[in-house]
Amino acid sequence: MGDRYARQSVLAEVTMQGQARLGSATVLVVGAGGLGCAVLPYLAAAGVGRLLVVDHDRVEESNLHRQPLYRMSDLGELKAAAARRALIAMNPGVYVEALTERLTAANAPALATAADVVVDAADSFAVTYALSDACRDGGTPLVSASVLALSGYVGVFCAGAPSYRALFPELPRAAGSCAEAGVLGTAVGVIGTLQAHLVLAVLLDWQPPVRGRLFSIDFRSMHMGGFSFAAAREPEGMPLAFIAPSQLRADDLIIDLRSLAESPLSPFASALRVGVEALERSAVQLPDAARIVLCCRTGVRAWRAARALQSQGHANLALIAMGE
16 A cells, blocks of 8 residues: 555544555546546545546536646547546556446446445436436435535435435426536535545445535535435435436337427437427327427426426326437
């Protein structure tokens, strides 16, 4: 081990035994963007033995103010591959696997069960719910975070704690993005570093446990808050689940909620093109179908449409977030 981990293994909260536990651990990090670029270096530096990095995006210049893992020479590179290269250069004793694919409900279960802890650093509702469902079913702890503008939060879910659905049973009616609302790099860095800290707390089994707790920071007022959600109850009934396009069935009725201006050509040839507002007004008579699948970019409109259809008596529903 040498002197690399000497300053942390001397801590009573870590010890040599705890350091060995970190070295044998596998952590899945979904998202190598702003949050991931803070989480990953600290996990690698702490000696977490195996890191699985999932991200399908490429490095853009607008990323660099909050993603310091990358350099100008990385522009155009796949983030997961560029992150792997940087992490191995930082600590060659850590095994890093780059998975240059999109996280979906199709691959989430296998990836989650292969890890001791899952880190949700994707800042995507669809990814968060897919990961939470997989971690709830597989008994894997989930450390999920989100940052927008000058505020953010981190929570530790599943594996003995309530799932993300238990704390957040509903999506907002509209979702902001970093491109629209902006985000400060230091805010992302603080929240991502807190995520990494909570991953270490879970792996080292600190007491009292951090599972079932949420921590929030307002970076404008510097107000820090938090609470326990250990008593939150899982939603009853059939959950609104996000699925991958590969999980579509031949008899599904697919509704693409995106406008023609937003997406002139739907990837689903049989899809109906209907706006969410029309479904909310019950202005569309839908044909009979075994399952209705609602598609949009982020999943927010699909969730709204699904809730509207549930109120109209439709029960078998699924959602697809198409992404950028």
